[in-house]
Amino acid sequence: MTVEPAAARPGRGRRPAAEVRAAVLAAAGAMLLENGLRDITFEKVATRAGASKMTLYKWWPSPGALAFDAYFAATEQTLAFDDTGDLEADLTRQLHAFVGFLTSREHGPVVAELVGAAQSDPDLAAAFAERYTLPRRALAVTRLRTARDAGQLRPDVDLESVVDQLWGACYHRLLLPACPLDTDFADTLVRNLLAGIR
Amino acid sequence: MTVEPAAARPGRGRRPAAEVRAAVLAAAGAMLLENGLRDITFEKVATRAGASKMTLYKWWPSPGALAFDAYFAATEQTLAFDDTGDLEADLTRQLHAFVGFLTSREHGPVVAELVGAAQSDPDLAAAFAERYTLPRRALAVTRLRTARDAGQLRPDVDLESVVDQLWGACYHRLLLPACPLDTDFADTLVRNLLAGIR
Numbered sequence: 001m002t003v004e005p006a007a008a009r010p011g012r013g014r015r016p017a018a019e020v021r022a023a024v025l026a027a028a029g030a031m032l033l034e035n036g037l038r039d040i041t042f043e044k045v046a047t048r049a050g051a052s053k054m055t056l057y058k059w060w061p062s063p064g065a066l067a068f069d070a071y072f073a074a075t076e077q078t079l080a081f082d083d084t085g086d087l088e089a090d091l092t093r094q095l096h097a098f099v100g101f102l103t104s105r106e107h108g109p110v111v112a113e114l115v116g117a118a119q120s121d122p123d124l125a126a127a128f129a130e131r132y133t134l135p136r137r138a139l140a141v142t143r144l145r146t147a148r149d150a151g152q153l154r155p156d157v158d159l160e161s162v163v164d165q166l167w168g169a170c171y172h173r174l175l176l177p178a179c180p181l182d183t184d185f186a187d188t189l190v191r192n193l194l195a196g197i198r
Numbered sequence: 199m200t201v202e203p204a205a206a207r208p209g210r211g212r213r214p215a216a217e218v219r220a221a222v223l224a225a226a227g228a229m230l231l232e233n234g235l236r237d238i239t240f241e242k243v244a245t246r247a248g249a250s251k252m253t254l255y256k257w258w259p260s261p262g263a264l265a266f267d268a269y270f271a272a273t274e275q276t277l278a279f280d281d282t283g284d285l286e287a288d289l290t291r292q293l294h295a296f297v298g299f300l301t302s303r304e305h306g307p308v309v310a311e312l313v314g315a316a317q318s319d320p321d322l323a324a325a326f327a328e329r330y331t332l333p334r335r336a337l338a339v340t341r342l343r344t345a346r347d348a349g350q351l352r353p354d355v356d357l358e359s360v361v362d363q364l365w366g367a368c369y370h371r372l373l374l375p376a377c378p379l380d381t382d383f384a385d386t387l388v389r390n391l392l393a394g395i396r
Contacts, residue, residue: 112317119314133374157395161386168370169362188359196394197355
C-alpha cells in the first residue's frame with residue numbers, strides 16, 4: 001500500500017483524523033507482521049503512513065501501545081465463547097482454538113512480543129490488560145459461572161484461578177517454552193482440572 | 199564498588215579474564231537492580247566495569263544474555279525442592295516461596311523484564327530455557343514422579359502439565375496481571391488440581 005504524505009497532496013488539504021489514524025494503524029500492522037515489534041518506531045510508522053511524527057506522539061503513549069492498537073485493528077479477535085451446556089466440550093473447543101492462535105506463525109510471535117514488551121512498557125501493559133486480558137478473562141469466568149450455577153462445578157470453586165490453570169498454562173508454554181503447546185496439552189489441562197490428579 | 203579501567207592500572211598489567219568477567223557481571227547486576235533491563239548496553243556495562251566493549255561482544259551474544267548471567271550470578275537461586283512425603287504440603291511450601299520471589303520488589307520486576315526481553319532475543323531465550331526453565335521443571339517433575347510412584351497421584355497423570363498448571367499459572371498472573379498473585383492463590387491452585395473442580 002502506498003500512502004502519500006499529506007504535504008504531497010496539493011489541493012486536497014489535510015486528511016481527516018480518522019483517515020490518518022487508519023493509515024497509521026495499517027502501516028504499523030503491516031510492519032509488525034513483516035519484521036516484528038522492534039521495527040515499530042514513531043518515525044518509521046509516520047513515514048510509511050505519510051503522517052506527522054508529532055501526531056503519533058499525541059495519539060499514542062509509546063510505540064508499543066501503537067503496535068498493540070495496530071495488531072488488534074488488523075486481527076479482529078473473536079471473543080465468542082460457546083455455551084452448549086457441556087462444559088468439558090466447550091472448554092476443550094475454546095482451548096484448541098486458543099492453542100491454534102498462539103502457535104500460528106502469524107499470531108504467536110506477535111502476541112509473545114507484545115506480552116514481552118509490556119513487561120517494560122507500562123502504557124502497553126495497561127492497554128493489554130484493559131482491552132485484551134480482562135475482557136477475555138471475563139468471558140471465560142462467565143462461562144464457568146454458568147457451569148457452577150448448574151452444579152457442574154463445585155460450589156466453592158474460585159473461577160478466576162481456573163482461567164490461570166487453563167489459558168495461563170498455555171501462555172506459560174508460549175512464553176517459557178519447554179514442552180509442546182498443542183491440542184493434546186489442552187485436553188490434558190482440562191482433564192487434570194476437572195477430574196483432579198489425585 | 200569502583201573498578202578502575204585496565205588502562206588506568208599502570209604496572210599491574212592485564213587483569214585475568216576471570217576477574218574481568220566477575221567485574222562485568224557485578225556491574226551489570228547492580229545496573230539491572232538499579233534501573234532495569236533497559237539500562238543494560240554493552241557500552242554502559244563495559245564503562246562501569248572498566249572492561250573493553252569488544253570483550254563483552256566476544257563473551258555474550260546479546261545484552262539480554264549478559265543481563266541474565268548477571269542476574270543469576272547475583273541472586274544465587276536456590277533450586278531445592280522438599281520431599282517430606284506429603285505432596286500437598288511440599289507443593290504448597292514451594293509455591294509460597296515462588297510467589298514470594300515473583301512478588302518481591304527486588305526480583306519480580308527483573309524476572310518479568312527478562313522473560314519479556316526473551317520474547318525478542320533468541321540468545322536470552324536460549325539461556326533462560328537451558329539454565330532456568332528446564333532445570334526448574336525437572337526438579338518439580340522429579341518430586342511429582344516420586345508422588346506418582348507412591349500412588350499419591352493417578353498413574354496416568356502427565357507430570358509436565360502439572361508444572362504449567364501450578365508454576366505456569368503464577369507466571370500468568372505476573373506477566374498478564376489481572377488478579378492477586380499471593381499465597382491464597384497458590385493454595386487454590388494446589389487444591390483445584392489435586393481434588394479437581396468438578
